[in-house]
Amino acid sequence: MGKTADLLPGTLDMLILKAVSLQPLHGYGVLLRIQQISGNALEIPQGSLYPALYRLEHQDLIAGKWDQSENNRRAKYYSLTPAGRRRLRAETEGWNRLTSAIAAALNTTSEEV
Amino acid sequence: MWKRLRSFYRALIRRPGFDDGMNEELAFHIARYADDLVRSGVSPEEARRLARLELGGLNSVKEDCREAGGIHVFDELFRQLNYAVRLLRKSPGFTTTALLTLAICLGASLTIFAVIDSVLLRPLPFPDSGRLVTIFNTYPKAGVERDGSSVTNYYERRGHIPAFASLAIYRYGSAIIGESGSTERERIMRVTPDFFATLGVAPVMGRVFTEDETSYQADDVVILSDAYWRQRYQADPHIVGTQIRADGVTTTVIGVLPPGFRFLSSEARLYFPLASLAADRVPAQRHSGGTSSR
Numbered sequence: 262m263g264k265t266a267d268l269l270p271g272t273l274d275m276l277i278l279k280a281v282s283l284q285p286l287h288g289y290g291v292l293l294r295i296q297q298i299s300g301n302a303l304e305i306p307q308g309s310l311y312p313a314l315y316r317l318e319h320q321d322l323i324a325g326k327w328d329q330s331e332n333n334r335r336a337k338y339y340s341l342t343p344a345g346r347r348r349l350r351a352e353t354e355g356w357n358r359l360t361s362a363i364a365a366a367l368n369t370t371s372e373e374v
Numbered sequence: 375m376w377k378r379l380r381s382f383y384r385a386l387i388r389r390p391g392f393d394d395g396m397n398e399e400l401a402f403h404i405a406r407y408a409d410d411l412v413r414s415g416v417s418p419e420e421a422r423r424l425a426r427l428e429l430g431g432l433n434s435v436k437e438d439c440r441e442a443g444g445i446h447v448f449d450e451l452f453r454q455l456n457y458a459v460r461l462l463r464k465s466p467g468f469t470t471t472a473l474l475t476l477a478i479c480l481g482a483s484l485t486i487f488a489v490i491d492s493v494l495l496r497p498l499p500f501p502d503s504g505r506l507v508t509i510f511n512t513y514p515k516a517g518v519e520r521d522g523s524s525v526t527n528y529y530e531r532r533g534h535i536p537a538f539a540s541l542a543i544y545r546y547g548s549a550i551i552g553e554s555g556s557t558e559r560e561r562i563m564r565v566t567p568d569f570f571a572t573l574g575v576a577p578v579m580g581r582v583f584t585e586d587e588t589s590y591q592a593d594d595v596v597i598l599s600d601a602y603w604r605q606r607y608q609a610d611p612h613i614v615g616t617q618i619r620a621d622g623v624t625t626t627v628i629g630v631l632p633p634g635f636r637f638l639s640s641e642a643r644l645y646f647p648l649a650s651l652a653a654d655r656v657p658a659q660r661h662s663g664g665t666s667s668r
Contacts, residue, residue: 288399289406307407308430309438311400316442319381327395330402332409337399 265304273305273313275356278341278349281323287336288314314339322348385444392445396436404429499636501574505539525648528566529655542569545648546640549620557619560602561641564648573637580614580629583647593649594625600633602643620646 268276280286280294291314292305317323322345330336341349404425411421429435440446462469497503510520511527523531528543535541544565550557567583570576577597586592596618598607607613617624631645 287402289403306430307403307428308435311396311403311435312438312442314442315396315439319384319443321384332406334402334405335398336402337395 266302268303268305272356273309274317275349275352276303276305277310277313277317277339278322278345278352281339282341282346282349285326285328285338285340287330287338289336291339317345321345381444382447385447388443389445389448392440392443393436396439400429400432400435498638499634506573525650525654526657530657532568540568540572542566542572543648544569544637546642549644549646550622551618551620551644553619554622560643562644562646563637563640563642564646566648569645570631575632575635577629578632579611580627582629587647588649590649590651593647594623595628595647596620596625597629597631597645598627599631599635599643599645603630620644 276295276299277291280291280298283294283298286294288311292307292310295303295305314323314325318325318339321342323339324342325337325339327335328338404422407425407428408418408421411424412418416424426432437446440449498506500506509523509531511523512519513521523543525543528541531538532541542565544563547562547564548559549562551560552558565583566588567585570582576582578600580597582597583595587595598613603609603613610616613627613630616627618627619625625646
């Protein structure tokens with residue numbers, strides 16, 4: 262495992278929405294998927310994962326459904342709701358604007374001022 | 375506001391079984407994580423310990439989940455209610471006073487509303503009720519504002535006041551109904567034949583009184599209210615023409631009124647003709663009574 266980065270506040274929700282937008286996942290699956298799609302660079306604090314899932318479910322952005330898991334235990338699978346899809350799109354755009362603005366600011370050299 | 379209510383409602387329907395689901399979900403997480411740790415070479419016991427550790431304090435995670443799911447609102451509400459009940463129990467004097475005050479105030483305003491509703495707000499339960507009026511006799515010199523009219527007044531006025539299309543007189547009373555040995559006192563009204571037509575109400579069965587039936591000896595007829603007919607005669611469809619005893623007089627049932635018929639606050643269940651002597655109908659002495667007209 263290479264270097265990991267701590268999550269910025271507010272980014273966990275966005276990452277969860279992204280993870281379950283790819284396919285329905287149970288809580289542990291969300292954790293693995295985020296690690297996978299971030300190239301193992303992000304460390305998700307496990308203690309905040311479930312409160313975040315419950316918050317998103319309560320806000321109707323994701324929907325949980327009990328189903329059989331791959332090892333035949335019952336597990337709660339989360340999938341994106343239409344509202345969640347809209348939220349993910351909005352958050353992605355906002356994030357991209359923010360990062361490119363910050364990147365542009367940080368890459369400024371003294372000649373460009 | 376709407377959003378908060380909706381969130382409240384969603385949490386409410388999810389509250390039962392919320393903890394079970396959460397426990398199962400977290401147990402699943404720990405088991406799966408431990409499996410993965412075992413696969414990477416950790417001993418099973420150590421793996422379970424690590425998995426629990428990684429999740430953080432299980433109880434605080436659960437509390438966070440309840441809060442995130444909006445569930446804690448109820449738990450908090452419940453705690454507060456519990457506390458309130460305990461406090462109230464501790465000071466019974468205060469509680470009793472407060473409850474009594476509330477009860478009396480509620481009772482008083484309900485009563486006032488009921489009166490205003492029936493007197494002012496609700497129209498009279500008769501067709502064309504805006505054209506119905508009650509006539510009182512007034513005696514300004516005696517300081518009497520509203521007094522009943524006499525039979526004499528009634529026959530003097532009937533047909534002689536163009537403003538009134540129809541005029542009737544009524545008197546409240548009671549009568550002993552039934553054969554000796556099984557009698558009952560019933561509230562009744564004595565009315566003139568035009569009473570029902572004045573109110574715009576017709577019997578659902580039988581007929582109303584005739585002018586002839588307002589003479590003594592001929593007044594042995596009765597009209598029943600719907601409620602009395604149902605209670606005492608089990609809604610007998612052949613009731614018209616049968617005879618009952620009223621104040622010891624054999625009386626013929628000639629009609630049944632529609633359900634719900636009620637004259638103002640009267641609780642009369644039987645209606646008899648208001649009989650009088652022909653001599654009393656010409657200007658003579660004044661008696662008591664009342665007139666309804668339109």
